[in-house]
Amino acid sequence: MRLAWETRVIAKTMTLRRKVAASAKRALEHRHATLGETKLRELGLDLFGNSLNVRKMRGGSGSLRQAASA
Numbered sequence: 001m002r003l004a005w006e007t008r009v010i011a012k013t014m015t016l017r018r019k020v021a022a023s024a025k026r027a028l029e030h031r032h033a034t035l036g037e038t039k040l041r042e043l044g045l046d047l048f049g050n051s052l053n054v055r056k057m058r059g060g061s062g063s064l065r066q067a068a069s070a
Contacts (some may be wrong), residue, residue: 001048011048 003009006069016024040046 001046002049004049007047014048014051016051 001011001014003011031045035043035045037046
């Protein structure tokens, strides 16, 4: 997938919650197998906008999980 704001850059990974990772992988693989690379690009479905951002909370030891730009 290409970054939506810099289409020359290829996003090689994305971070998802474990609960949805397998389902998302199947959906992306099915979409690619059904449409193919050319149609995905034509429709703009090869663009990547954001991912899960897991980081330490400020002033704490817990993790903060939020959707954020990659």
